Amino acid sequence: MTTIHPARPTPQAAPTLPGLRTETLSRTYPSGDGQVLALAPFTHTFTPGLTAVVGPSGSGKSTLLNLLAGFDEPTTGRVVVGDTPLTSLSEADRADFRLRHYGFVFQNHNLVSILSAQENVEFPLTLAGMPARQRQDRARELLALVGLEARAGHLPNQLSGGEAQRVAVARALAHDPAILLADEPTGNLDSRTGERILGLLQGAAATGRTVILITHDRDIAAQADHHLNVKDGQVSPED
Numbered sequence: 001m002t003t004i005h006p007a008r009p010t011p012q013a014a015p016t017l018p019g020l021r022t023e024t025l026s027r028t029y030p031s032g033d034g035q036v037l038a039l040a041p042f043t044h045t046f047t048p049g050l051t052a053v054v055g056p057s058g059s060g061k062s063t064l065l066n067l068l069a070g071f072d073e074p075t076t077g078r079v080v081v082g083d084t085p086l087t088s089l090s091e092a093d094r095a096d097f098r099l100r101h102y103g104f105v106f107q108n109h110n111l112v113s114i115l116s117a118q119e120n121v122e123f124p125l126t127l128a129g130m131p132a133r134q135r136q137d138r139a140r141e142l143l144a145l146v147g148l149e150a151r152a153g154h155l156p157n158q159l160s161g162g163e164a165q166r167v168a169v170a171r172a173l174a175h176d177p178a179i180l181l182a183d184e185p186t187g188n189l190d191s192r193t194g195e196r197i198l199g200l201l202q203g204a205a206a207t208g209r210t211v212i213l214i215t216h217d218r219d220i221a222a223q224a225d226h227h228l229n230v231k232d233g234q235v236s237p238e239d
């Protein structure tokens with residue numbers, strides 16, 4: 001399998017990227033008269049590289065990812081990125097922090113349908129206030145990285161599912177995030193295309209990023225550097 005390394009694999013990046021850790025992080029949801037323990041207290045330092053999160057449906061994987069992203073509020077504990085307690089930030093500061101430090105890839109590529117592949121990749125850079133010329137260059141560089149420079153002008157509905165997901169990976173990497181969260185990014189793809197997406201995530205992880213991948217695919221998970229198993233809200237590291 002070819003592992004594609006992201007553009008700008010800045011050699012100095014690895015030691016300086018902020019790490020991610022959880023401290024007694026838990027989440028319960030109200031359910032009828034009682035409560036569901038969706039995530040039992042979980043303390044963990046994510047090692048840079050690719051971490052696969054596996055577990056049956058309803059075990060708590062999305063709950064964990066939503067907390068790691070600061071999309072959801074923990075019941076106990078906190079998420080810390082570098083020196084920043086993400087979960088203590090205001091919602092606005094958290095959104096800003098996410099824009100700068102996080103990238104996301106979802107099962108459905110979630111590209112903006114009226115924007116071309118190039119414009120979709122530019123989108124987070126536009127939000128970050130990058131000048132037009134610079135972000136166009138960066139988007140071209142990223143599309144080349146995922147092998148889609150020839151599709152730059154295509155709208156999402158003019159791309160195959162695998163191509164659209166590669167654009168989504170390019171978009172997620174556009175602002176050089178320290179943390180990349182991927183929720184079933186290969187779920188809708190054939191195994192060959194899934195392997196290609198995995199290669200991109202591995203490339204992103206190889207430059208010191210913390211890449212966290214939720215997957216039901218055991219073959220994909222087996223190729224990650226680190227593994228977390230989730231069962232009934234309990235998360236256990238495998239390595």
Ligand SMILES: Nc1ncnc2c1ncn2[C@@H]1O[C@H](COP(=O)(O)OP(=O)(O)OP(=O)(O)O)[C@@H](O)[C@H]1O
Pocket residue numbers: 029030031036037038055056057058059060061062063064
């Ligand atoms: N907003 C919510 N309100 C109440 N219960 C919830 C809520 N979100 C999740 N749950 C419950 O928490 C548990 C964990 O759900 P979660 O979505 O994290 O599982 P998952 O492992 O991601 O599942 P899947 O693989 O099917 O996506 C489940 O029992 C679910 O029903």
